[in-house]
Amino acid sequence: xxxxxxxxxxxxxxxxxxxxxxxxxxxxxxxxxxxxxxxxxxxxxxxxxxxxxxxxxxxxxxxxxxxxxxxxxxxxxxxxxxxxxxxxxxxxxxxxxxxxxxxxxxxxxxxxxxxxxxxxxxxxxxxxxxxxxxxxxxxxxxxxxxxxxxxxxxxxxxxxxxxxxxxxxxxxxxxxxxxxxxxxxxxxxxxxxxxxxxxxxxxxxxxxxxxxxxxxxxxxxxxxxxxxxxxxxxxxxxxxxxxxxxxxxxxxxxxxxxxxxxxxxxxxxxxxxxxxxxxxxxxxxxxxxxxxxxxxxxxxxxxxxxxxxxxxxxxxxxxxxxxxxxxxxxxxxxxxxxxxxxxxxxxxxxxxxxxxx
Numbered sequence: 001x002x003x004x005x006x007x008x009x010x011x012x013x014x015x016x017x018x019x020x021x022x023x024x025x026x027x028x029x030x031x032x033x034x035x036x037x038x039x040x041x042x043x044x045x046x047x048x049x050x051x052x053x054x055x056x057x058x059x060x061x062x063x064x065x066x067x068x069x070x071x072x073x074x075x076x077x078x079x080x081x082x083x084x085x086x087x088x089x090x091x092x093x094x095x096x097x098x099x100x101x102x103x104x105x106x107x108x109x110x111x112x113x114x115x116x117x118x119x120x121x122x123x124x125x126x127x128x129x130x131x132x133x134x135x136x137x138x139x140x141x142x143x144x145x146x147x148x149x150x151x152x153x154x155x156x157x158x159x160x161x162x163x164x165x166x167x168x169x170x171x172x173x174x175x176x177x178x179x180x181x182x183x184x185x186x187x188x189x190x191x192x193x194x195x196x197x198x199x200x201x202x203x204x205x206x207x208x209x210x211x212x213x214x215x216x217x218x219x220x221x222x223x224x225x226x227x228x229x230x231x232x233x234x235x236x237x238x239x240x241x242x243x244x245x246x247x248x249x250x251x252x253x254x255x256x257x258x259x260x261x262x263x264x265x266x267x268x269x270x271x272x273x274x275x276x277x278x279x280x281x282x283x284x285x286x287x288x289x290x291x292x293x294x295x296x297x298x299x300x301x302x303x304x305x306x307x308x309x310x311x312x313x314x315x316x317x318x319x320x321x322x323x324x325x326x327x328x329x330x331x332x333x334x335x336x337x338x339x340x341x342x343x344x345x346x347x348x349x350x351x352x353x354x355x356x357x
């Protein structure tokens with residue numbers, strides 16, 4: 001076997017001719033990656049040259065896209081609408097020409113993988129105030145099957161006015177002013193009172209923790225109330241995060257500034273909690289069971305401001321009323337046959353006896 005392999009192997013003979021000369025000082029040839037980048041840049045440059053026509057002196061002239069004093073804002077657009085569709089819609093329904101439109105700004109979504117062509121709104125500028133008035137009259141018209149909303153680009157009516165309050169008692173996202181009592185939702189069934197007290201003690205002193213639990217198992221129902229000693233601690237917890245300062249352990253780095261680290265307070269046991277300011281227990285009790293009688297709506301679930309778990313906590317706060325010893329049951333809402341069954345009265349038979357021979 002060895003002899004056969006050696007016989008088949010033949011050495012390549014050198015060709016007779018001049019020896020090859022290699023210039024060591026010559027630059028290194030570009031790699032394939034560099035060639036691909038150069039080709040891509042050339043393609044982009046050609047596309048830009050085709051988009052912007054060349055002027056007589058050889059340079060490229062770009063169309064002026066400047067904002068004018070006469071502009072509109074178009075909302076409720078379909079995500080498939082393009083600039084050409086907007087121009088066609090305006091020129092078809094108005095008397096002005098396409099040259100009157102100086103700019104069409106259609107913001108694109110930040111997500112490149114999205115199929116949407118725009119963010120659902122656009123800005124259009126005109127050269128004359130007459131064109132602006134005509135375009136405003138096209139509001140509530142259909143564009144690609146959707147009724148668009150057209151407003152003046154400089155008109156900010158409809159936006160909520162900023163509150164003049166300093167922010168200490170301004171309503172939050174939950175619609176209630178800041179308070180020391182916090183509602184905590186989206187909890188795990190394994191959450192305990194001690195665990196919540198330890199977790200929120202990072203914000204400040206916790207005075208009370210009330211966890212809604214099931215009667216049979218005693219486990220958490222998924223929500224609780226946490227009350228703090230200070231209002232600032234409750235605000236920190238409702239914000240959902242907190243910054244702590246870490247000192248450098250090395251003595252050599254004592255001259256450096258201490259590092260700040262962000263701690264998330266709205267995540268516990270792998271779940272993102274729902275944190276909202278809650279009403280004071282006494283205020284909420286008086287609101288639902290006071291003399292005005294509004295509390296009955298919250299107890300039956302008709303009160304829109306009722307928080308989750310109002311039944312459990314209010315039942316614990318409301319004193320149980322003793323029933324009268326000689327109080328008789330009210331059977332007025334039942335029919336006669338049902339009353340006889342409920343009261344245990346003897347009912348005389350009204351049927352016929354049937355015998356078989």
